[in-house]
Amino acid sequence: MNFTASQIALLINGKIDGDANASVNSFGRIEEAKPGQLAFLANLKYEDYLYSTQASVVIINESLQLKQNVSPTLVRVPDAYTAFATLLSKYQEMVTQQMNGVQQPSYIAKTASYGENVFVGAFAYLSENVRVGSNTKIFPGVFLGESVKIGNGTIIHPGVKIYKECIIGDHVTIHAGTVIGSDGFGFAPQADGTFKKVPQIGNVVIENDVEIGANTTIDRATIGSTIIKAGAKLDNLIQVAHNVEIGNGTVIAAQAGISGSTKIGKGAMIGGQAGVVGHLQIGDGAKINAQSGVSKSIDAGKAVTGSPAHDYTAALRSQAIIRHLPELEKRVKELEALVKELLKEKA
Numbered sequence: 001m002n003f004t005a006s007q008i009a010l011l012i013n014g015k016i017d018g019d020a021n022a023s024v025n026s027f028g029r030i031e032e033a034k035p036g037q038l039a040f041l042a043n044l045k046y047e048d049y050l051y052s053t054q055a056s057v058v059i060i061n062e063s064l065q066l067k068q069n070v071s072p073t074l075v076r077v078p079d080a081y082t083a084f085a086t087l088l089s090k091y092q093e094m095v096t097q098q099m100n101g102v103q104q105p106s107y108i109a110k111t112a113s114y115g116e117n118v119f120v121g122a123f124a125y126l127s128e129n130v131r132v133g134s135n136t137k138i139f140p141g142v143f144l145g146e147s148v149k150i151g152n153g154t155i156i157h158p159g160v161k162i163y164k165e166c167i168i169g170d171h172v173t174i175h176a177g178t179v180i181g182s183d184g185f186g187f188a189p190q191a192d193g194t195f196k197k198v199p200q201i202g203n204v205v206i207e208n209d210v211e212i213g214a215n216t217t218i219d220r221a222t223i224g225s226t227i228i229k230a231g232a233k234l235d236n237l238i239q240v241a242h243n244v245e246i247g248n249g250t251v252i253a254a255q256a257g258i259s260g261s262t263k264i265g266k267g268a269m270i271g272g273q274a275g276v277v278g279h280l281q282i283g284d285g286a287k288i289n290a291q292s293g294v295s296k297s298i299d300a301g302k303a304v305t306g307s308p309a310h311d312y313t314a315a316l317r318s319q320a321i322i323r324h325l326p327e328l329e330k331r332v333k334e335l336e337a338l339v340k341e342l343l344k345e346k347a
Contacts, residue, residue, distance in 0.1 A: 001025060001094070005057045005073040008038065011090055012083040015062065018073030022056045027088070030055060039072075042081035059084050096137050096155065103140070112144075115152065133170065145181070151208070163220060169208040169230070177215040180204050184219040184226075184242025184260060198222060200242060207231075213238065213254065229266070247284065265300060275307075287312070 006020040028037035030046055033055035040059040041050050047067075050058060055072045062076040077083040099119040102108065112126040115134030120126070124142045132138065133152035142156050145164035150156070154172040162168065163181030174180070186198035202221025206212070206228045213236035218226060221243045228234070228246045235254040240246070244258050247266035252258075256270050259278035264270075268282055271290030276282065283300030293307030303312035
């Protein structure tokens, strides 16, 4: 696809410096872009590349003052990073909208149904009573269990498995290898030392505009629903246990684990490899640093770090003190020696 600078500016509400008819057909990083490519500059660390890049069009912040002349056409916007993300999203939408129809071999049960402009890739399996909304794209190798419901404009990438009765909203993206609705980890200890499985008869509900990374697992509820609320973003390799609720707009980085029945508020941020034990309340806007082990509920807006996790600011002060321990030890020994000398003189 070819786009002119003027078309790009129209899509992202930008202002043009240079040739409005400059054309691009692909994207490139500013430090290695070639003629015919579009690049962007958001981090001033890379500003020097703006004056040497071969890109035909570059998106930059409107506040940037040029140090010298540049060869590419510039599209100035308030926030170059956000504008570039918007442009990539629109480009991706245009590409996926061209994907339509049902590839063979695939299996669609007689009681399953789907809306307009749906794509079903080869080797996909749509079970009985599945409902798929319009403009949704189901890539090869996807399994949709009995009575699964998927909304409009959702993208299910290759190899995703969604167990029975789970509900996926509109404009959700689920990346390859993710499993939605597998059994929660429920076993009742028995007197003889064995464990009796507790049937998991609930489901998973994923609301609108959620994105879930590759190879993430979200367990179905024992009773009721495990819920990922609208706008939440989950990275790759995350474990979400049964009956967890993740609030609107919360983001969770890779390899984090959320234990059963924990409730996370809206706008929370959880770093990579963090672990949260079960039955906790994580308040709105809370921040959990990477590799933290959370064993107690966290108030809204609070930031924690460490294992066991504790107040982030206090933890930084503790780290600062620890770094000075050798010096403090030396001073204590000097004071002890001084006290001994003073006691000798007094005696």
